[in-house]
Amino acid sequence: MEIFFVTNNMNKVREAEAILKEFGIVIKPINVKKIEIQHESLDEIARIAAQNAYQEIKKPVVVEDSGLFINVLNGFPGPYSSYVYKTIGLKGILKLLEDYKEIELRKARFVAVVALALSNNVIHLFKGVTEGLISFEIRGDKGFGYDPIFIPVGSTKTFAEMSIEEKNRYSHRGKAFKELGLWLQRFCVSNKSVCS
Amino acid sequence: MEIFFVTNNMNKVREAEAILKEFGIVIKPINVKKIEIQHESLDEIARIAAQNAYQEIKKPVVVEDSGLFINVLNGFPGPYSSYVYKTIGLKGILKLLEDYKEIELRKARFVAVVALALSNNVIHLFKGVTEGLISFEIRGDKGFGYDPIFIPVGSTKTFAEMSIEEKNRYSHRGKAFKELGLWLQRFCVSNKSVCS
Numbered sequence: 001m002e003i004f005f006v007t008n009n010m011n012k013v014r015e016a017e018a019i020l021k022e023f024g025i026v027i028k029p030i031n032v033k034k035i036e037i038q039h040e041s042l043d044e045i046a047r048i049a050a051q052n053a054y055q056e057i058k059k060p061v062v063v064e065d066s067g068l069f070i071n072v073l074n075g076f077p078g079p080y081s082s083y084v085y086k087t088i089g090l091k092g093i094l095k096l097l098e099d100y101k102e103i104e105l106r107k108a109r110f111v112a113v114v115a116l117a118l119s120n121n122v123i124h125l126f127k128g129v130t131e132g133l134i135s136f137e138i139r140g141d142k143g144f145g146y147d148p149i150f151i152p153v154g155s156t157k158t159f160a161e162m163s164i165e166e167k168n169r170y171s172h173r174g175k176a177f178k179e180l181g182l183w184l185q186r187f188c189v190s191n192k193s194v195c196s
Numbered sequence: 197m198e199i200f201f202v203t204n205n206m207n208k209v210r211e212a213e214a215i216l217k218e219f220g221i222v223i224k225p226i227n228v229k230k231i232e233i234q235h236e237s238l239d240e241i242a243r244i245a246a247q248n249a250y251q252e253i254k255k256p257v258v259v260e261d262s263g264l265f266i267n268v269l270n271g272f273p274g275p276y277s278s279y280v281y282k283t284i285g286l287k288g289i290l291k292l293l294e295d296y297k298e299i300e301l302r303k304a305r306f307v308a309v310v311a312l313a314l315s316n317n318v319i320h321l322f323k324g325v326t327e328g329l330i331s332f333e334i335r336g337d338k339g340f341g342y343d344p345i346f347i348p349v350g351s352t353k354t355f356a357e358m359s360i361e362e363k364n365r366y367s368h369r370g371k372a373f374k375e376l377g378l379w380l381q382r383f384c385v386s387n388k389s390v391c392s
Contacts, residue, residue, distance in 0.1 A: 076283035087272035
């Protein structure tokens with residue numbers, strides 16, 4: 001089956017593709033206006049964005065919202081990770097954590113929420129969470145966003161030091177899209193017309 | 197005349213009251229859900245919030261959105277000032293500017309946009325801008341938000357070291373509400389039924 005994905009971030013498209021192809025699902029990026037509300041919950045932001053996207057294209061559609069939540073900064077940059085990245089950037093985050101030398105104080109969590117809209121009112125959410133640490137310096141040149149400063153639990157590399165396949169094994173987005181893939185697989189058994 | 201003001205920030209109510217009473221306008225705070233989109237333009241955020249508020253209460257209504265834009269941080273925290281205040285706070289902002297010792301590098305701008313909705317489609321925007329500097333330390337205990345670290349051009353005090361009346365002479369919010377007052381005064385001359 002094919003599914004629309006509202007995003008203009010080709011990195012996200014590549015990561016989603018690498019997961020969903022295992023489920024026989026083809027991602028079709030579509031660049032309609034993504035309406036995001038200000039909210040401290042990614043769930044709400046993604047849910048409303050999916051609803052608006054469905055109203056726009058009237059076909060099953062997926063949106064994704066993700067954020068980096070740093071414990072000692074009370075969850076900052078959280079739902080506004082993208083804006084914070086564009087303004088103060090990785091250096092700003094490292095500066096804010098400069099005085100926090102202990103590993104325990106550098107704990108962070110990447111969260112991704114994938115929202116699938118099947119109609120105006122039927123929205124399913126799939127969440128992926130990856131715990132990790134903020135590195136002491138910028139490392140690696142793959143991936144995007146905060147990847148060069150995030151080390152997931154279970155690895156010594158930052159996300160930016162990993163291939164897409166390796167990152168997907170750890171990543172919040174990988175987990176969320178895998179949940180979507182599993183759900184669609186089950187759903188399509190009993191809804192062949194939607195999934196053809 | 198009376199006008200509804202959607203906010204749960206009593207500091208903003210007091211500042212608006214102090215300005216608008218000079219125009220014979222009574223502010224009535226109302227706590228309906230304020231819908232704010234994610235956008236880099238305060239104008240858009242305020243416009244859509246006012247539209248949504250009008251749809252909710254069906255009466256002329258005002259919303260206000262404001263932000264602190266720091267030059268050397270590419271406008272951060274900007275439209276997300278409130279979230280940033282709640283997470284990294286004043287100390288976080290001072291930390292980010294720690295290495296910027298020259299006054300020139302500490303330039304910032306406070307912007308307020310007041311949006312008045314008179315119907316679903318008639319929205320008027322009033323903007324106030326105040327240029328200033330980020331102080332080297334937290335000073336004063338009046339006001340709210342970033343007031344203790346913002347020194348407006350023309351003063352040596354931070355906003356938090358000023359009375360409401362003094363702050364209103366300098367402040368972005370004061371200027372925006374004054375524009376609203378002037379506009380409503382003119383409007384009411386030819387629209388007595390709306391303004392009674």
